[in-house]
Amino acid sequence: MAETVIEVRGLRTQFGPHVVHDGLDLDVRRGEILGVVGGSGTGKSVLLRAITGLVTPAAGRVRMLGTDMQDAREAELDALAARIGVMFQDGALFSSLTVRENVETPLTTLSHLDAETRESLARLKISLAGLPWSAGDKYPSELSGGMRKRAGLARALALDPEIVFLDEPTAGLDPIGAADFDELIRGLSTALGLTVFLVTHDLDTLYATCDRIAVLAEKRVLVTGTLDDMLEVDHPWVRAYFQGPRARAARGEEIATPPADA
Ligand SMILES: Nc1ncnc2c1ncn2[C@@H]1O[C@H](COP(=O)(O)OP(=O)(O)OP(=O)(O)O)[C@@H](O)[C@H]1O
Numbered sequence: 431m432a433e434t435v436i437e438v439r440g441l442r443t444q445f446g447p448h449v450v451h452d453g454l455d456l457d458v459r460r461g462e463i464l465g466v467v468g469g470s471g472t473g474k475s476v477l478l479r480a481i482t483g484l485v486t487p488a489a490g491r492v493r494m495l496g497t498d499m500q501d502a503r504e505a506e507l508d509a510l511a512a513r514i515g516v517m518f519q520d521g522a523l524f525s526s527l528t529v530r531e532n533v534e535t536p537l538t539t540l541s542h543l544d545a546e547t548r549e550s551l552a553r554l555k556i557s558l559a560g561l562p563w564s565a566g567d568k569y570p571s572e573l574s575g576g577m578r579k580r581a582g583l584a585r586a587l588a589l590d591p592e593i594v595f596l597d598e599p600t601a602g603l604d605p606i607g608a609a610d611f612d613e614l615i616r617g618l619s620t621a622l623g624l625t626v627f628l629v630t631h632d633l634d635t636l637y638a639t640c641d642r643i644a645v646l647a648e649k650r651v652l653v654t655g656t657l658d659d660m661l662e663v664d665h666p667w668v669r670a671y672f673q674g675p676r677a678r679a680a681r682g683e684e685i686a687t688p689p690a691d692a
Contacts, residue, residue, distance in 0.1 A: 441490035468646030515586030
């Protein structure tokens with residue numbers, strides 16, 4: 431079995447009295463695309479932020495790429511940060527910088543790179559994310575939503591990460607743009623051996639890209655498994671989500687239409 435690159439044990443996160451996760455365990459394996467799903471407010475984004483060190487857990491442990499994050503020194507956390515990439519829901523680009531400058535930002539941490547090499551690497555990542563060369567000279571406000579997402583992905587890929595975290599990458603995209611993005615993620619994962627932690631509500635994305643699914647409910651990871659495994663899970667939310675009409679459509683099953691005179 432593939433190496434575990436993220437190991438979460440007994441995670442508790444809370445904001446004041448509001449407990450989001452309690453006793454949450456999760457393993458992510460090298461090279462897989464793990465889809466993280468759950469109802470609105472179940473803590474998918476907070477889990478992504480807790481694993482990437484942007485939210486401090488109230489209890490529990492996160493071990494990523496061999497580093498115990500709660501015991502690590504600052505230098506170790508910096509080294510770890512260079513091995514992961516994060517794409518936030520809105521792209522989180524700096525509006526006053528061009529796309530190229532945005533993608534160059536993480537590269538400035540590599541002091542041995544001169545400006546010309548930084549620019550070439552940024553351009554490479556921009557085209558890897560499926561954007562035309564010319565997009566590098568544009569400001570985020572000059573791009574469509576789909577292009578902004580690709581720019582966010584290019585920035586997440588800037589440092590050749592081993593793991594990328596994607597928070598609802600297809601939200602707000604039209605179905606064709608979303609399908610293109612799914613293909614891009616799958617292609618990058620295969621070509622680069624990337625591990626992908628993918629938070630999504632999008633059933634089509636799950637079916638098109640994910641190797642495994644983790645379902646968040648009741649403050650923890652309720653179940654993990656393949657999409658086929660999800661059909662066997664006897665839990666009201668899991669049943670409604672994976673056996674509802676949208677899931678059936680995503681699987682390509684025919685949906686029975688009521689007779690005209692019904
Ligand atoms: N910085 C914060 N301060 C206080 N509460 C927060 C903060 N961030 C998130 N929360 C709360 O934590 C809970 C989980 O939020 P999160 O954004 O992770 O949900 P989600 O599962 O990603 O939801 P959605 O599917 O709607 O995006 C919510 O109740 C949210 O209000």
